[in-house]
Amino acid sequence: MLDYKIQLQVFEGPLDLLLYLIKKDEVDIYEVDLAKIATQFIEYIETMQQLDLEIAGEFLVMAATLLYIKSKELLPADQQALDSLDNNEEIDPRWELIRQLIEYKRFKEMASTFQQLEKRQDSIYPRKPVQLELPLPTQSIKPKLTLLDLLNAVSNVLKRYNEKNNISVILEERWTVSEKIQWLLNTIPNGKVMKFSELFSNASSKLEVIVTFLALLELVRLKQLIVSQPDQFAEIEITRQTQNNTDTNNTQTESQITTNSHSTNQTDS
Structure with a gap:
C-alpha cells in the first residue's frame, strides 16, 4: 500500500x-x-x-x-x-x-x-462581528460536489487499469505525492479549466492514478485547486485558485508537502 x-x-x-x-x-x-x-x-x-x-x-x-x-x-x-x-x-x-x-x-x-x-x-438580525478578519479564499468544493463524487470519478478511472499488465512499468518508475502536486500546479495555470479525466490521460498504471488523486485531494485541502461540476454527475472540472498572495501560498504548500508526503515506490497488493 x-x-x-x-x-x-x-x-x-x-x-x-x-x-x-x-x-x-x-x-x-x-x-x-x-x-x-x-x-x-x-x-x-x-x-x-x-x-x-x-x-x-x-x-x-x-x-x-x-x-x-x-x-x-x-x-x-x-x-x-x-x-x-x-x-x-x-x-x-x-x-x-x-x-x-x-x-x-x-x-x-x-x-x-x-x-x-x-x-x-x-x-x-445580522450578528455584529467581534473583530475584522481577512477574507478567506473561496470554497474549494462547491456545495453540489462532494468527496463521494470524487471517489466515484477516480473509481471509474481505476477500473480501466489492469495492474497485471503494468508490473514492469511500476518497477521502473516511482512517484511521490509531492512530485505530483508540483506537476498539478505546473499543469493547471491560473484561468485554465481541466477535466478530471485529463489528469490521468497519460498515467501508466493504477499506482500513478492513486498518487495523482492523492495530490489532487491535498491541493483541494490546501485551497490551491477548486473542483466543481457543471451539472450533477457531470464530469468534474478543476481550476486553479486565484489569490493575491499566490506566491506565499505556494511556498507554504511546498513546505507542508515536504513534511507530509513520502515516496510511493511500493505497489498495492
Whole structure:
C-alpha cells in the first residue's frame, strides 16, 4: 500500500453513501435494487482501501449487512421464507434498511431546512462581528460536489487499469505525492479549466492514478485547486485558485508537502 496516508471525513456515515448511490441511479428508495447497491457499495469501500482512506467500522458492518441481504435475494422466494424462519428473523432486513434510509433522508432534509432558516434569520438580525478578519479564499468544493463524487470519478478511472499488465512499468518508475502536486500546479495555470479525466490521460498504471488523486485531494485541502461540476454527475472540472498572495501560498504548500508526503515506490497488493 501507499506510504502517504490521507485522513478525510468523506461522508457522515454509510447511510450517506447509500443515499448517494440511490440518487445516482435515479430510483425510488422503495424500489431500490439492494443487490446492485451492495455491489456498488463494496466497490466504493475497495476504492477507499486502495487510496488508504480510513474506513470506519460502521461502513464494514453495513457492507456485511448488504452482502447478507444480497445473498438472501438471490434465493428463491420459498427458500427466503424458510431461511428467515430458521434464523428467527422477525423483521425483514431489507425493509428495516429501507426504513432507516427513509428516516435518515427526512432527518437530513429537516437539518437542511433549519440551516436555511438560520441563514435567513442572520440576514434579518445580522450578528455584529467581534473583530475584522481577512477574507478567506473561496470554497474549494462547491456545495453540489462532494468527496463521494470524487471517489466515484477516480473509481471509474481505476477500473480501466489492469495492474497485471503494468508490473514492469511500476518497477521502473516511482512517484511521490509531492512530485505530483508540483506537476498539478505546473499543469493547471491560473484561468485554465481541466477535466478530471485529463489528469490521468497519460498515467501508466493504477499506482500513478492513486498518487495523482492523492495530490489532487491535498491541493483541494490546501485551497490551491477548486473542483466543481457543471451539472450533477457531470464530469468534474478543476481550476486553479486565484489569490493575491499566490506566491506565499505556494511556498507554504511546498513546505507542508515536504513534511507530509513520502515516496510511493511500493505497489498495492
